[in-house]
Amino acid sequence: MTVLANSAGKGGRVEEGAIARDRNRFVAAATDASLTALIAFGLFLPLIGFETVQNINEVLVLRTRWPFLFSLVAIIGAGRLAYVLVVPPWLARRAARPIAAEPPAWRVAVARWFVPCAIGFVVAYPLMVAWALGLRGSLKWIDNFGIQILIYVMLGWGLNIVVGLAGLLDLGYVAFYAVGAYSYALLATHFGLAFWILLPLAGILASFWGILLGFPVLRLRGDYLAIVTLAFGEIIRMVLINWVALTNGYAGISGIPRPSFFGIPFNADDNGFAAVFGLPFSPIYRTIFLYYIIMALALLTCFVTVRLRRLPVGRAWEALREDEIACRSLGINTTNTKLTAFAMGAMFAGFAGSFFAARQSFISPESFTFLESATILSIVVLGGMGSQLGVAIAAIVMIGGTEITRQLDFLKEIFGPTFDPTQYRMLIVGFAMVVIMVWRPRGLITTRAPSVYLKVRKTIAADLVKEGRG
């Protein structure tokens, strides 16, 4: 009897303790949330609480917006409350969970089959979309989502060689993209050379500029290198703007010839693609063809990078990223290593650039601003430097994300006809970037597959290494 009473009393105490703890936790969270709301109120009172408008006499008057202000403050307070109540306990539970020695079977299966399935999907994508939405409806999805994303996947992979593998922070990567685009545009419009001849030529010219940039920055690293490459990107853009005789300045170059299908042009003529293959004419065939070109180019970039990583030059790139002095003392020629990294990265940007010019049929310096370099670099950083898969996923998230915000017209139904979702594009993308960096500070994919194995194959997680190393 006493035993029973004892245990009941104990259980009661435990329960009481738990309730008290929960109550304390809630009080603490509520205090935290009210403080947050108070700060939000203080911040937003001048920013949102008041608005200046012109009245009929064209005089500025002050108007208050209390409902808007208070609803915003309430949302922030409630959001903070929910966050404090949910996230720390969840993190604690996750930390307490033991780490399994072997990854679960489904994860192994995903790791094994993800890449083949993804490539299969990318190959089948335009055909699936065309079949599902019809020729007319699928154009946007193949062009804006398919081709646009693949261009950035390719650029990301190209920059990944320079930044991710060789560790050379390049903020002017778009310069090589511009060199490729203008090489194709100028040579094609002036000399009438075909796309397939100019594609390798544009790559070679871009890599030549890559080496040219490489020479003066051989001794630089990190921040200093970043500044010089940034300046280089701007110099190229300024030349494109101001050398009007060659580049036509701001007006750009138009009427750039499009690639043909083994000599068969994509037009409505009798000897055009549709007529030759007995199909009804539609611009979609060209788009699908362009899709497969950029897909092949992107896969080529990836394939070359993966192969190079296993060769001495690729290993030297990675070693250079890790420790330049150690590289030299082991007999690695760091000059050549850096120059090959710049040249390779620039070459793929040159390919992508000439494709871009062929696809758009019009180019101007506005397509090659610093924002482009920043976008490509953030794709590489978000994806996880050095990771091919991570870069591809980051490109899909970043570019696909910006494209999707262009498609959010239904929001006009909710927020009224003056609401323009494209204006919030950069806000949403910026927010997504912050979230990814908080959630995965070293990028989406941080595992690095070793380039050489002895007997057993293994990948090593980044968190085995101290944060910020290397």
Place this chain on the structure above:
Amino acid sequence: MSTPLLSVRGVKAYYGRVQALKGVDLDINDGEIVALIGANGAGKSTLMMTVCGDPRAREGTITFAGQDITRLSTHQIARLRLAQAPEGRRIFPRMTVLENLQLGATTADPAGFETNLERVLALFPRVAQRLHQRGGTLSGGEQQMLAIARALMSSPRLLLLDEPSLGLAPLIARQIFDAIRTLNAQEGLTVFLVEQNAFHALRLAHRGYVMVNGLITLSGSGRELLERPEVKAAYLEGGRQRAAH
């Protein structure tokens, strides 16, 4: 006596305007272990780096295996099979141990990679256990072993070791010194060693040099130097007492 493997003659080196080496003469013969000892900032590491071409000697000559290497760049010097395990180990932290070793064999004939790897791993069994682990996850002692193993992958004629015992537990330091002794005794590897730990270094070395303020002030066999009162006073047990007053 035959010509020395490495000979340093009147070498002066500067960091900007600061003169770090004020005319150093030093010889290392084939098959020897030579230790260079001295206080912090005496220029020991600078001498080692100058031999490797970074910084370059502004005056004087450095000859390795009969070839003047004074004006060669670091990677060219490394290709003459003069290997260095630099100060602070400088392994590649995000690459695996095996990749680190493979990079050590950059200048070596790829055909000999497997045999060389086996030879080096036999010398450092602890490194062999961690082949697929990231370099950065190794302990300090293991990283030092890896740094030496990596340097050995090029089958060097001369191995330069900069402070191999720095920051290591005495037991680990002894393992490393033992490995150096084994290498020298079994393979006849020539070793040039820079050390703060004068006692261990001089006991290990055939010959030693003492460096003060960018100049060699004493030289002799390891045993001789250990007995010298100036060495005792400055670098061995007396050092602490002298510094106190």
